[in-house]
Amino acid sequence: MLSVSTSNSGVRGATRPYHHGRLRQALLAEALAVLAEGEPSSLSLRELARRLGVSHAAPYRHFADKDALLAAVAQQGFELLTAELEAAAAPHPQDALRQLADTGWIYVRFALHHPQHFQVMFGMSAVTQAAFPDLRAAGLRAFEVLLHVIERGQRAGQVVPGEPYDLATSAWAQVHGLAMLLRERQLAADGDLASEALVRRCIQIHHAGLAVMGAAHT
Amino acid sequence: MLSVSTSNSGVRGATRPYHHGRLRQALLAEALAVLAEGEPSSLSLRELARRLGVSHAAPYRHFADKDALLAAVAQQGFELLTAELEAAAAPHPQDALRQLADTGWIYVRFALHHPQHFQVMFGMSAVTQAAFPDLRAAGLRAFEVLLHVIERGQRAGQVVPGEPYDLATSAWAQVHGLAMLLRERQLAADGDLASEALVRRCIQIHHAGLAVMGAAHT
DNA sequence: ACCTGAACACCGTTCAAGT
DNA sequence: ACCTGAACACCGTTCAAGT
Numbered sequence: 001m002l003s004v005s006t007s008n009s010g011v012r013g014a015t016r017p018y019h020h021g022r023l024r025q026a027l028l029a030e031a032l033a034v035l036a037e038g039e040p041s042s043l044s045l046r047e048l049a050r051r052l053g054v055s056h057a058a059p060y061r062h063f064a065d066k067d068a069l070l071a072a073v074a075q076q077g078f079e080l081l082t083a084e085l086e087a088a089a090a091p092h093p094q095d096a097l098r099q100l101a102d103t104g105w106i107y108v109r110f111a112l113h114h115p116q117h118f119q120v121m122f123g124m125s126a127v128t129q130a131a132f133p134d135l136r137a138a139g140l141r142a143f144e145v146l147l148h149v150i151e152r153g154q155r156a157g158q159v160v161p162g163e164p165y166d167l168a169t170s171a172w173a174q175v176h177g178l179a180m181l182l183r184e185r186q187l188a189a190d191g192d193l194a195s196e197a198l199v200r201r202c203i204q205i206h207h208a209g210l211a212v213m214g215a216a217h218t
Numbered sequence: 219m220l221s222v223s224t225s226n227s228g229v230r231g232a233t234r235p236y237h238h239g240r241l242r243q244a245l246l247a248e249a250l251a252v253l254a255e256g257e258p259s260s261l262s263l264r265e266l267a268r269r270l271g272v273s274h275a276a277p278y279r280h281f282a283d284k285d286a287l288l289a290a291v292a293q294q295g296f297e298l299l300t301a302e303l304e305a306a307a308a309p310h311p312q313d314a315l316r317q318l319a320d321t322g323w324i325y326v327r328f329a330l331h332h333p334q335h336f337q338v339m340f341g342m343s344a345v346t347q348a349a350f351p352d353l354r355a356a357g358l359r360a361f362e363v364l365l366h367v368i369e370r371g372q373r374a375g376q377v378v379p380g381e382p383y384d385l386a387t388s389a390w391a392q393v394h395g396l397a398m399l400l401r402e403r404q405l406a407a408d409g410d411l412a413s414e415a416l417v418r419r420c421i422q423i424h425h426a427g428l429a430v431m432g433a434a435h436t
Numbered sequence: 437a438c439c440t441g442a443a444c445a446c447c448g449t450t451c452a453a454g455t
Numbered sequence: 456a457c458c459t460g461a462a463c464a465c466c467g468t469t470c471a472a473g474t
Contacts (some may be wrong), residue, residue, distance in 0.1 A: 057441080057470090058438080124402070169405060174388070174391055184347070202391055279456085440473070442469105443468105443470085443471105444468085446467080447467100448466100452460095455457085
């Protein structure tokens with residue numbers, strides 16, 4: 001995923017893979033690996049440097065500080081999420097309610113499959129996030145997938161009239177809340193199957209409010 | 219809030235307020251003060267000790283580790299939240315939909331008024347949380363306020379039939395998502411007034427799914 | 437242009453020792 | 456029973472110095 005420019009700084013020998021060139025991308029990749037591995041918030045710049053065999057000060061040549069690294073990680077997460085949401089919406093372009101249910105479940109599944117990554121995406125403070133416009137733009141792009149589904153649903157007469165932004169916000173909050181609560185095991189649901197069933201039940205309850213009368217039972 | 223037993227270990231002179239006795243409560247109170255003050259995750263055991271004029275090892279006589287302190291802080295947060303939810307539900311005992319809307323807004327307002335505290339409440343990892351049964355019980359108690367409103371609404375014919383647990387989960391996820399997204403400014407709403415309007419609009423959308431036909435417009 | 441090493445001011449946690 | 460002081464293994468960040 002996310003194509004990488006391989007034009008210059010050719011990698012000749014395998015003796016020293018990093019140390020010059022490519023360190024920025026290596027840091028990002030290693031950060032994802034650390035997050036994918038596990039439990040704690042053990043993602044530290046020093047550990048990334050250690051894993052990559054560079055000095056602990058080297059990352060500062062590519063990221064202003066730890067927040068900048070986290071912002072890049074979060075941005076990549078939003079890009080990945082956007083791709084998954086679009087893929088989930090693709091199969092039924094004519095059925096907005098089906099698209100809402102499918103993208104909703106995929107949103108929650110993303111949070112459950114990448115819990116640490118999801119935490120980084122939504123764990124940054126407001127002031128910190130404001131310093132990274134690319135990150136905000138990436139987050140907005142994910143939201144717009146949902147928004148466009150709502151708008152198309154309204155044009156097709158499947159979704160109640162009203163400010164699309166509010167309806168999308170309501171739907172987003174619904175699945176975001178499910179994602180957060182399931183991620184922390186605040187809600188009990190073991191495995192993807194139980195989670196998906198719960199999520200779809202909740203989405204259905206919510207959709208009875210979004211759908212025009214009689215269309216809720218599709 | 220939260221009465222404190224003042225029976226024994228009387229405080230005579232003001233020369234040394236702590237240093238023996240009461241340190242546990244002082245640590246919790248100071249932790250809340252630090253969280254209320256501001257921005258970062260600057261809540262450290264060493265800083266609490268520094269503020270209270272004790273050595274950095276003293277807290278370990280009262281809390282096994284930092285997680286234990288955070289669990290106690292989170293538990294107090296859930297107790298406070300439960301009290302606020304019950305107060306919000308009290309004025310209209312006969313109108314479950316009104317109770318859902320009011321408790322929903324209060325839930326979000328709590329998150330916005332105590333953002334750091336809210337973060338501690340919901341930021342602990344699942345495995346960590348499992349080690350503190352009192353914390354889980356306090357969280358469950360908050361959820362049960364919502365659950366009981368749903369159940370009473372069903373008995374009164376205001377809320378659709380169905381598993382109350384699922385309906386309460388859906389409603390909880392809705393407001394929890396709004397709380398998280400507004401807290402991080404992922405959603406734009408300046409001030410309590412704009413936030414309350416947004417929250418009530420979303421809750422209304424959701425309620426159209428919860429309410430029996432025709433009762434959604436009250 | 438990119439990286440290193442030492443340094444500074446922090447952490448959480450432990451443990452012998454004090455009262 | 457409760458607290459202290461030194462110690463250990465970590466952090467993020469900076470900065471002169473190296474190549």
